[in-house]
Amino acid sequence: MAAKAAEPVAPALSRGGVDRAAHRRFDEPWLAAAWSHPATRVLPIAGGEAFVVDTEQGTELVLVPSFEAPDEGDRYFLGTDDAGVSYFALAGESLPGRLDGDARPAGLREVAGLLSERDAGLLVHAVALENWHRLHSFCSRCGHPTRKAGAGHVRRCTSCAAEHYPRTDPAVIMLVTDDQDRCLLGRQSIWPEGRWSTLAGFVEPGESLEQAVVREVAEEAGVRVAEVEYIASQPWPFPSSLMLGFVARAHPDGTRITVDGEELSEARWVSRAELRAGWESGEMLPPSGISIARHLIERWYGEPIPAAARW
Structure with missing residues (x-):
């Protein structure tokens, strides 16, 4: 006799707890104000990895206030939560210097199943954007360089102005x-x-x-x-x-x-x-x-x- 199909929890990478707020991606004044807000949190990322810390409650992403984030790197707007907190990823060539405490670098394969819905959603969003930007720096129409737009969700050709979206x-x-x-x-x-x-x-x-x-x-x-x-x-x-x-x-x-x-x-x-x-x-x-x-x-x-x- 066939077993009754189970309804397990959603796949680890399909979870999320942040509104992506796509309508804000081209609102430069709003993005600037959100970045400078003291409640905003930034996720430094490099090579598909971010810092995590193991606590009594579980594994958590290390998110920092924007004023503590590195000065260099590409900013990607990830969205806002129900409390009005804005989240950005900051993609750099490498993760910033060692943080205080027990923070360690980790990738999705290692920790996605251990993270909360919010953190899993933030990390998978950031990793996907970082991968896309790294592999699509030239226009597929004319071959000229492209530059980031739309808070990290668009690349625009510097020559023919063609817009390219995450693949x-x-x-x-x-x-x-x-x-x-x-x-x-x-x-x-x-x-x-x-x-x-x-x-x-x-x-x-x-x-x-x-x-x-x-x-x-x-x-x-x-x-x-x-x-x-x-x-x-x-x-x-x-x-x-x-x-x-x-x-x-x-x-x-x-x-x-x-x-x-x-x-x-x-x-x-x-x-x-x-x-x-x-x-x-x-x-x-x-x-x-x-x-x-x-x-x-x-x-x-x-x-x-x-x-x-x-x-």
Whole structure:
């Protein structure tokens, strides 16, 4: 009998507690006043990392008043909270000198699942913007340099004035089940030994999300998908993806697995009992705690992955 689908908490990178206040991004007087306000908090960031500190309440971002922030760096406006506090990121070549206390540098992969909704949302927003600015300093139309605008959410060409917006590459990630309610998991050869996860792939031009699910499962595992249902999404700024999560049902006559040998080195149908046994023995490792793949697996499995399972 199939287990009842669980409704786990939102994927770690999909959380947020700040209004992005996009209407303020071109209001230079307001932005200047917000930056100089004593309540404003700034998140220094460099190379995808920010300072965090471990407290009795949990892991927290180190946010500083603007008057304590470094003088140099690119400012990105991240939004405001319900108390009217404004938040900015300040991207530099490196993080500022060591802070007092036990602050340490950390990236999203390490701490996103430990942060509060507000802090997780701030960090993923800042990391995504930093990655985009670093990779898009020239105009794709004429090749001339671009400069930051819109409080970090636009780049404008210095020659043809074309405006460029943060790039997001859509990718589908799907948990496929068969008529025995087993799930299809695969592994790539570059992953740690024993790591298994759901299938995933990028959406191609002119393709719907549902078409991408069907195509990717067929290409990677040779399995024919008959039904597709959207579940949830998650930003994945490594450097610029948006993961769109689905569950899918394999066609009864199309469950034979034939891996492509490129995207996947192995794939298999797994029951809940087999998966639990694999986790308990350490022979199977679940996906990362911040991945939407974990969210999809837990939803099908019916409960959170046991804490004893290594990842």
